Amino acid sequence: IILLIITIPRLISTVGKTEQWISSLPTELSKTNNNISGKLITDPKALEEASNDYGNLVHDSPAAVFRPTTVNDIATLIKLSFNSSVPFRIAARGQGHSTRGQAMARDGVVVDMKGLRERGDREVVKNNIRMKKANDGIKVFGDSKVGYYVDVGGEQLWIDVLYETLEYGLAPVSWTDYLYLTVGGTLSNAGISGQTFRYGPQISNVHQLDVVTGKGEFVTCSKQKNSELFHGVLGGLGQFGIITRARIALEAAPRRVKWIRLLYSDFEVFTKDQESLILSKNSKLDYLEGIVLMHQGPINNWRSSFFPLTDHQRILSLVTQHRVLYCLEIAKYYDHHYENTLNKEIQTLVQGLNYIPGFYYEKNVSFVEFLNRVRSGELKLQSQGLWDVPHPWLNMFIPKSRIMDFNSGVFNNIIQKRNITTGPVLVYPMNRNKWDNKMSATIPDDEDEIFYAVGFLHSSGFDNWKAFDAQNIEILKYCNDAEIKYKLYLPHYSTQEEWRNHFGPKKWKSFVQRKYKFDPRMILSPGQRIFNNN
Ligand code: FAD
Secondary structure (H helix, E strand, C coil): CHHHHHHHHHHHHCHHHHHHHHHHHHHHHHHCCCCCHHHEECCHHHHHHHCCCCCCCCCCCCCEEECCCCHHHHHHHHHHHHHCCCCCCEEEECCCCCCCCCCCCCCCEEEECHHHHCCCCCEEEECCEEEECCCCCEEEEEECCCEEEEEEECCCEHHHHHHHHHCCCEECCCCCCCCCCEHHHHHCCCCCCCCHHHHCCHHHHEEEEEEEECCCCEEEEECCCCHHHHHHHCCCCCCCEEEEEEEEECEECCCEEEEEEEEECCHHHHHHHHHHHHHCCCCCCCEEEEEEEECCCCCCECCECCCCHHHHHHHHHHHHHHCEEEEEEEEEEECHHHHHHHHHHHHHHHHCCCCCCCCEEEEEEEHHHHHCCCHHHHHHHHHCCCCCCCCCCEEEEEEHHHHHHHHHHHHHHHHHHHCCCCCCEEEEEEEHHHCCCCCCCCCCCCCCCEEEEEEECCCCCCCCHHHHHHHHHHHHHHHHHCCCCCEECCCCCCCHHHHHHHHHHHHHHHHHHHHHHHCCCCCECHHHCCCCCC
């Protein structure tokens, strides 16, 4: 801690000098054996792209963008910074789908991981036959000890991992709702979705990582080997190294998915059903989430259009009557020949649930259609110019013991009073025992076996995002006043005090120790504002 107090002001005082250093960077890079200076880009378009993200709220311009084509390029760049008298900051940018500038590097260098992605997925012409070359960045293996797994470049998109592994009839088990995110980006947070209650977050399904640390060293790590780096990097917000490869567990992929939504008006009944389903040994659900439907919002949204048009009016009048409805969303995977058995299982399962009679909806879709369910909504919004608007999101983990208080204080009060909510609001439980506390990802300290993920996935206009931010602040204030011991997911803070509170004393101590060990010159992911708070 003392070291930190001494070092941070020194680092801050070097910012002006960093700009000078950046102007000499191409020359320095050209002196390296790899001669990678051509991969450093300073054209205004590239800089502008790197100073924006999905949130569209923070805009920090880097001095340059770096487009590596090999992992060695990344190591060379980091080493240059590490060995220089004035280190420059470096941020890996996956898809830039953060919402608060986390993948930005003001006056530093943004490593555009897309450069590496282009090493695969090319068309090649051989003997006049056009073939799609296998993606070099995604390779499937089998091993009698660990079973099937895939080695994936940190720059790869989950959608490509899905398609490539399906070629072998296999797939990862833990996902995010949206698949156009990079493996490195989601593993730096946790990677959660409706599968998390059963399989844990994506970070719980990684066997091994290749990482280029903040010293420019290339390290392979796992639970057994270099475990401190392994645990640090998973959920580590990009602070300890750039993930260049992840080894991810695979299982046999199903072909079809029975996807069900059930409506509730009573939050207690809704959460009781959610909890009993995730704890049940019999239900064997593959996916469980929950959505809050507000009287002011549309009942279908970009996250998925599900309810049949003919039922919209019926659902809308129910929402108007209750002001808030809760929608349980579950899915079970299957293969064609088991459909009859599955239907019987579902019938039994649903009979035990206390949803509003008559408000049962079901869809039968392919596995890809289910996992990639958000894409069509995205494309629609893109075509309407509504995808690149500000996104003042708030994502939280709430202890189960306080979820009823959260409902009355937030869903039934703050949200109703302000009446501005647009976009999906998610609430679903997960099991603590599927998370590994040695990893950097942080969940509530509560004793409860279950905690809830709550996500306010707002879209706003350029002129009114502050009203959404004010709502987010009010929600956090309510939780603080009511002593609800929440944790932020996809966290963002502006002071180190807040980061310390976020991690808690024990985890913060090991986070800082790991930072000193793996990125002692505070080079990596400055946009998280943990160690470089300016
Ligand atoms: P970026 O925004 O580019 O980077 C995020 C952070 O990770 C930065 O600090 C960056 O420097 C660092 N980083 C990037 N690549 C690497 C790397 N290879 N090695 C080390 N550090 C790296 N999250 C969920 O968990 N579940 C969801 O269902 C979900 N749905 C989403 C839906 C949408 C539409 C959007 C926009 C986001 C969603 N997210 C979800 C959040 C998402 O997982 C995070 O924002 C994630 O960081 C985005 O990945 P990215 O590739 O865009 O990362």
